[in-house]
Amino acid sequence: MKSFSFAPISSPTSKILILGTMPGTKSLELNQYYGHNQNNFWKFMFQILGEEFSKDYEIRKSLLIKNNIALWDVLQFCERVGSLDSAIKNEIANDFENFLETHTQIEAILFNGQKAAAFFKKYVHLTKEYKTFTLPSTSPANASKAFQDKFNEWSIIKTLL
Numbered sequence: 001m002k003s004f005s006f007a008p009i010s011s012p013t014s015k016i017l018i019l020g021t022m023p024g025t026k027s028l029e030l031n032q033y034y035g036h037n038q039n040n041f042w043k044f045m046f047q048i049l050g051e052e053f054s055k056d057y058e059i060r061k062s063l064l065i066k067n068n069i070a071l072w073d074v075l076q077f078c079e080r081v082g083s084l085d086s087a088i089k090n091e092i093a094n095d096f097e098n099f100l101e102t103h104t105q106i107e108a109i110l111f112n113g114q115k116a117a118a119f120f121k122k123y124v125h126l127t128k129e130y131k132t133f134t135l136p137s138t139s140p141a142n143a144s145k146a147f148q149d150k151f152n153e154w155s156i157i158k159t160l161l
Helices: 025-030 041-048 057-066 096-102 114-123 147-154
Strands: 002-004 016-020 069-073 075-079 089-093 108-112 131-135
Touching (some): 016 114, 041 147, 057 069, 089 114, 114 131
Parallel strands (some): 016 069, 108 131
Antiparallel strands (some): 075 089
8 A cells, every 4th residue: 555644834933843754554544643542642742741541633732843843754655564563565755855945943852662773874965964763663563662761852852842
C-alpha cells in the first residue's frame, strides 16, 4: 500500500520538533497523527503539558501549537503493508531543509522511536546543530517498555520548553 504523510503541525514559534516515521493505517484512515487509540502519544502530551486529556483532534493540535511543539514525520512517502515500521519500503524523506529554514526557532528534535531516528539519519543532513533525543516509540506495537517507563523518558519535553 502506498502511504503519504500528513502536513506538519507547526507554527513559526515552534521550538521542539517531534518526528514519527510514517502514519499507521488507523491514523491514515482518520487523517490524524497518532490516531490509534492505543498509541500513547497524545496521553503523554496532555500529561506532560499539564492539560486535561481530550480526544478532539483540533484541541490536540492546539495543545502542541500553544506549547511551541511541531509534529511531523520523517518520511513523506513509503510503501507498506500494515502499520509496522519494519515493513516500510521505497521510502522518501520529507523536505527538512526547507522546513527548518522556515522554522528557525527549533532547538530540539525528538524522535518517536528508533526507526524515525534511523530514517532521519539516513536521509537528512543538518547544517545547524540541534539537541536530538531518540525516545521510545509510543506505538502499541512497542511493548518492550512499560507505560510509566516510556512516559518518564518522554518527560524530557518539560526541560526543553
